[in-house]
Amino acid sequence: MPDHFYTLSHDQENAVRAANWRLGAFVLLLFVISALGTIRRDISNQGFDEVAHVSYVAYLQHSGDTWPEFAKMPMLDPSSFRFTSEVNYLNHPSPYYLLLARLGPVLEGHPEALIFHRLLNVALDTIGLAALMAIGLAAGLPRSTFCAYIVPIACIPLLTLLAGSVSNDNPAFAGGAIATLGAYQLLFSGSRAWLLAALGGVVVASWAKFTGLLLAGGLVGGVLLWLLWRGRLPSRWIAPIAVAALLACAPYFALIAQYGSPTPMTVGELAKVTKEAAQFGWDRAEHLGPFAYVSHFILEFAVEWMPPWKPRDTYFYALVIPIMSALCAYAGTLVAIRRVVSGKAASLDVLIVAGALAFAGTLVIHVIFSYRLHVDYGWLSSAYPRYYLPLAALFPLAGLPLLDEARSQSVRAILFVLLIAGPVVFRLLLEPLVYRG
Numbered sequence: 001m002p003d004h005f006y007t008l009s010h011d012q013e014n015a016v017r018a019a020n021w022r023l024g025a026f027v028l029l030l031f032v033i034s035a036l037g038t039i040r041r042d043i044s045n046q047g048f049d050e051v052a053h054v055s056y057v058a059y060l061q062h063s064g065d066t067w068p069e070f071a072k073m074p075m076l077d078p079s080s081f082r083f084t085s086e087v088n089y090l091n092h093p094s095p096y097y098l099l100l101a102r103l104g105p106v107l108e109g110h111p112e113a114l115i116f117h118r119l120l121n122v123a124l125d126t127i128g129l130a131a132l133m134a135i136g137l138a139a140g141l142p143r144s145t146f147c148a149y150i151v152p153i154a155c156i157p158l159l160t161l162l163a164g165s166v167s168n169d170n171p172a173f174a175g176g177a178i179a180t181l182g183a184y185q186l187l188f189s190g191s192r193a194w195l196l197a198a199l200g201g202v203v204v205a206s207w208a209k210f211t212g213l214l215l216a217g218g219l220v221g222g223v224l225l226w227l228l229w230r231g232r233l234p235s236r237w238i239a240p241i242a243v244a245a246l247l248a249c250a251p252y253f254a255l256i257a258q259y260g261s262p263t264p265m266t267v268g269e270l271a272k273v274t275k276e277a278a279q280f281g282w283d284r285a286e287h288l289g290p291f292a293y294v295s296h297f298i299l300e301f302a303v304e305w306m307p308p309w310k311p312r313d314t315y316f317y318a319l320v321i322p323i324m325s326a327l328c329a330y331a332g333t334l335v336a337i338r339r340v341v342s343g344k345a346a347s348l349d350v351l352i353v354a355g356a357l358a359f360a361g362t363l364v365i366h367v368i369f370s371y372r373l374h375v376d377y378g379w380l381s382s383a384y385p386r387y388y389l390p391l392a393a394l395f396p397l398a399g400l401p402l403l404d405e406a407r408s409q410s411v412r413a414i415l416f417v418l419l420i421a422g423p424v425v426f427r428l429l430l431e432p433l434v435y436r437g
Contacts, residue, residue: 013140020146024133027154031163032126038164039118043111044078048158048386051078052090053166054114056097058107059088067094067254070266081111089268093251095207096171117166124170125163128177129154131201132393135184139348145400148419152325152396155423157305162386169386172212175204176390179216183223183354187347195237198223199244205390206248210263211362213248215390218358219351226340226350263369273377282378293371300383302326324418329398336401348397355394362388 043050055076059068062083073088100120105113136149162169182198185191198220205212224241227233252262277283288296302323333356336349345353370382399419406412 016143016146017137017140019143020137020141023143023147024137024150027150028126028130028133031129031154031160032122034160035122035125035163038161039115039122041161041164043114048162048165048167048169049090050165050167051076052088053097053168054107054117055083055088056090056092056094057100057104057117057166058083060094060097060101061106062108065094066098070259070264070268073268075268076108079111081107081109081114083108087266087268087271089266089272091255091264091266091269092168092209093207093255095251096168100166114166118164121166121170122163124174125159128170128174128392131174131177131181134181135393135397138181138185138188141400144416145403148403148416149393149396149400151420152399152423153392156389156392158386159389162389168208169389170208172205172208172216173389173392175201175206175208175212176216176219177201177392179205179220180351180355180391180393183220184347184351187223187227187350190232192237196240199240203244203248207251209387210252211366211387212390213252214362214365215358215388217245217248218361219355219391222354222357223350226354273373273379276381277378280380282380285378287375287378290371293374294367296380297367297370297383300381301385304383305385324422325395325399328402328415328418329395332398332400332402335405336398339401349401352394352398352401355391356398359388359391359394 043054052075056068056073058076058081059073060066070091071087073090074083075086075088076082077084100117104117104120107113107117132153133150136146141149162173179198179201182194182196182201185194186198202213202216202220205216224233255262255264258264274283333352336345336352336356339345339349340353366382366387370379373379373382396419399415403412403415403419406415
């Protein structure tokens with residue numbers, strides 16, 4: 001019997017499963033079409049630090065190196081794709097960039113080669129979205145609940161634009177999605193194959209960026225601890241878990257040995273931070289105290305759910321969408337925690353709690369790191385929700401226990417509107433207005 005929130009007859013279950021497959025395939029197709037429609041954008045008008053990511057790939061192609069010297073890594077001119085004297089500000093491990101450098105055509109001096117590299121990123125996000133949809137299919141969710149799960153994921157603001165960009169957020173998203181699927185299936189089936197899938201997803205996300213290690217690693221680590229607590233973690237699993245942990249952490253051990261930090265302040269990043277802090281007057285303004293900064297960070301986090309490089313005043317009311325989604329996820333997480341504590345948790349409940357703990361832990365580290373930048377340089381722009389894409393399934397998943405607890409049809413209807421209509425309204429109505437022209 002699938003692990004779901006409702007009890008269905010065998011015939012009903014087969015009908016629902018077939019309908020969910022069709023819906024999932026349709027949503028995935030729409031996502032791919034939307035992402036492919038973005039790959040011919042001018043890179044100079046695009047966010048997500050794409051010029052810096054493309055420059056990283058081009059540098060590895062030019063130098064033949066497998067591990068960068070950050071101080072010697074130059075930026076490309078976005079028009080000519082020729083190297084400039086400006087130093088790149090990225091400080092991420094090289095596996096993702098090395099993969100593109102080896103698989104894709106030469107970028108230096110060839111702006112047209114960008115299309116192929118963007119296509120590879122579309123493939124990564126498609127894999128990630130398919131993996132997240134597979135969780136809902138495997139859980140045997142009712143059609144309406146399945147819709148409430150996959151629509152918010154497919155409608156994540158900027159996800160299609162990010163998919164059509166060269167960015168290490170894409171392998172982090174794909175790896176985190178695979179880790180989430182593997183963790184769910186591991187909870188449900190106890191299969192060693194799904195353990196390896198979950199661990200593989202952690203490695204992929206971790207090699208993309210440090211938040212991938214914290215989020216995907218935290219999720220899978222929480223699931224493994226729960227299995228250990230329940231006496232469901234065989235001793236023969238310890239070896240692959242240890243190997244995966246070493247592999248996931250290896251790039252950051254190297255960065256610590258080389259620079260003294262898993263996320264070093266590179267020459268290029270220091271130049272960027274000081275230049276932009278002076279440009280916006282942040283370095284001359286009175287610095288915020290810890291509590292004031294936390295309030296600023298939370299508000300900025302919600303605002304950054306919208307496109308960050310366009311005027312936002314007209315669309316400020318759209319903040320209600322991420323805020324309401326967050327409140328639903330918070331309430332649903334409390335329901336899942338209660339079930340875990342009472343010993344009545346389903347696999348999805350355990351997954352939600354593990355993901356919530358990983359999210360909260362990463363958020364605390366993120367705020368502390370960002371506050372240090374603020375204190376040292378006045379920097380006020382670090383709260384990017386896309387950093388949390390490795391746990392993209394968490395918020396919609398966390399809303400499901402809340403739906404399950406709602407006994408009133410009117411309350412359930414309201415929740416469905418919040419979980420489904422809100423993301424659709426933003427994706428179909430607000431984003432086109434923001435990106436108009």
